[in-house]
Amino acid sequence: MLWSITEHHRARGVFELWKSLPETARRAFAAEFSSGGASNAEPCGPSDYSRQCELRSGHLEAVGVRSEAVAPTLCKSRGGSLEVRYEVNCWVLSHKGRFPAYAFCEKRGGGISMYDSLNGSLQNPLLMRMPPSVLDEFPSTPGKVKMERSNYFGRVGSRWHSSVSAKLLCLTSILLLLTISAFFWVSSAGIDSQRPPTFQRSHEWEKRVRQSCLPRREDNPLVVLVTGAAGFVGSHVSLALRKRGDGVVGLDNFNSYYEVSLKRARQELLAKHSVFVIDGDINDKFIIESILEAVPITHVMHLAAQAGVRYAMQNPQSYIHSNIAGLVNIFEVCKAANPQPAIVWASSSSVYGLNTKVPFSEADRTDQPASLYAATKKAGEGIAHTYNHIYGLSITGLRFFTVYGPWGRPDMAYFSFTRDILKGNPISVYSGAGGKDLARDFTFIDDIVKGCVASLDTAEKSTGSGGKKTGPAMLRVFNLGNTSPVTVPTLVDILEKHLNTKAKRQIIKMPRNGDVPFTHANISSAQAQLGYRPTTNLDTGLKKFVKWYLSYYGDNTNRRLWVGNHEKII
């Protein structure tokens, strides 16, 4: 079966393309999607929506196109041939709501490939087989950009095409598109191919960034870029800074590690407090540079990361992408900025790994990571040292100890236990060697926020200029914990009390998946230098969490959660 993609389709997006396919083609197309790895038995992540919807219901529920519809994003010479990508910003509507997505087509070799992605990477190549005649419509030689042939439109034959004015409009758009493509091709050396095609730096965008960064206090306000701003800690920190009058702009890639709708809800909350959260990945140099050019960012609160200790065994690459490559990207842009911002970033208690000396102190060894997550955080600390040493960046690393609270992360034990207890599902409580209970220094989000804000407030300026160090710069690392570890069975006891429901506990031996038996923070350094004093015990903190959980989810036990690319129905 061959399908054709027309300029009309490109202009109107995936929906038009999809609608125009005959039913048999849609089915075959869907079958081809599913041959990419998913099966009916295995739910796909949100980045596979079209595939997933098709698999679930037998038809694609809806795919729509945003107003901007189509724009050439990249025109690059690769191995002597010109590649043109046509970007289609679209949204996908499913039973879970409306989600932004994008698709783009590009010519590669002998065919047109169509990709969809929510994460800025080409995760799901969806091959569109093309009739040879259609391939002629795509430019293939550097410098030779062909126009659409008018008889091609005639071949497709639709009401839209028959309108002369529409044709003129279309041809003008194509000319414009090709001109911009040629411009991008000429200047391709400066183009970062990682840039998600959804990002467009416009006057309107800059205005929103500036407004978001406008401080509302006069006594030395900070102007902070918060990465991972739609995440758990990021949203709380952004809100706290904004509430006290600092300028804040957020960045988040809204990936599907857990339910995207929760991240969107946090984004909405921030928008209500005039914080703009930009959709973008920390690996995208262009976006971060654009933010730093648009406003004089004084501090970067870098909280975007691939979290979760156990998920590293399922998706190791995502840890490298976010916690290593993304971190380096942040440092690279900051080091080149003038003036350089000071950076505070999230390390983790997991760097203490299999240490047995307690409580964990910053001076202790951190060379026995038990998980890839821990290893990437430890690597991050080494990378921070390098950028401080060579470029004079002021950097503070914060080792968070199992942060919990309202608006938390659904992948964490206290959150998933709550969900399962309410649903009447059994929960797995891990036990350590010799049946010993596992314990964590659970730390309430409000205490963590105070530690983050105090770190920003006490961070000295970076000393580099024009990418060169001019003097020694501050380099710090702090434990932010609660200093009173609690066992996991006790955590469950407290949840049972606040939920007024007995848990169905299944005690199982801790799987060998990256977990450590206990954590316990020594916080004397943070106390002395940041004035950090945690004040919320686990009982009080979980009470607040349960209150939030019930107000957010109610008793709707059919809500769907996304955890680690898998949907769980609660």
Ligand SMILES: O=C(O)[C@H]1O[C@H](OP(=O)(O)OP(=O)(O)OC[C@H]2O[C@@H](n3ccc(=O)[nH]c3=O)[C@H](O)[C@@H]2O)[C@H](O)[C@@H](O)[C@H]1O
């Ligand atoms: O401080 C950190 O640096 C990390 O903290 C957090 O990791 P952890 O301390 O492992 O939290 P979390 O998953 O809530 O498990 C809590 C306890 O429940 C046990 N646990 C877990 C799941 C389960 O099904 N059963 C169970 O007993 C489990 O064995 C453990 O003993 C962050 O997720 C991580 O991103 C990182 O920030």
